[in-house]
């Protein structure tokens with residue numbers, strides 16, 4: 509582990525410790541996610557990693573890769589997302605969530621993943 513890695517880890521740990529204290533002191537509503545491994549836990553135990561999308565395949569152009577990597581959809585409604593349980597089991601898994609209400613509709617392990625074909629910002633082939 510390099511010094512930048514250690515500093516990054518320390519800052520992330522401090523950030524989430526402060527965030528946790530804020531929620532405890534203010535009694536603000538948050539939401540919980542049902543980890544497929546650990547069960548229901550507060551959201552601050554997890555890392556959000558963006559919506560699940562279909563990767564470009566075959567001879568994808570640079571433009572298609574750039575679109576996939578940098579232009580994430582910003583959906584107001586249901587979307588399937590990648591989450592990481594960083595404070596416990598270290599499992600990557602999928603969450604189907606309504607972004608308007610933070611209501612978690614479903615969670616499933618990554619090996620049960622079915623990536624939607626066209627919805628949620630799937631990369632379209634340029635012609």
Ligand SMILES: [Zn+2]
Pocket residue numbers: 543544545546547593596597598599
């Ligand atoms: Zn877990």
